[in-house]
Amino acid sequence: MRAIAKQSRHVIIGSPLGVRRTIHQLHALRYEEAVRWTHPIAIPDNRIIITPEQGEIMSLLVKLIRLQ
DSSP states (O other), X not given: OOOOEEEEEEEEEEOHHHHHHHHHHHHXXXXXXXXXXXXXXXXXXXXXXXXXXXXXXXXXXXXEEEOO
16 A cells, blocks of 8 residues: 655744754754755745744745655
């Protein structure tokens, strides 16, 4: 029987250094390769429901996870 895979989206929002460190920590834990994350994305003013602190960025990863 084949396992079913569904998307799981992860967003990290924080200071540029905090986002990079978190991505690299997840890589060190063998969760996902750091290069699979997007390049840093500036958060436009008033264009996101999550309210960022000034100067924060985000990075996004879409990962397929097995459901079985």
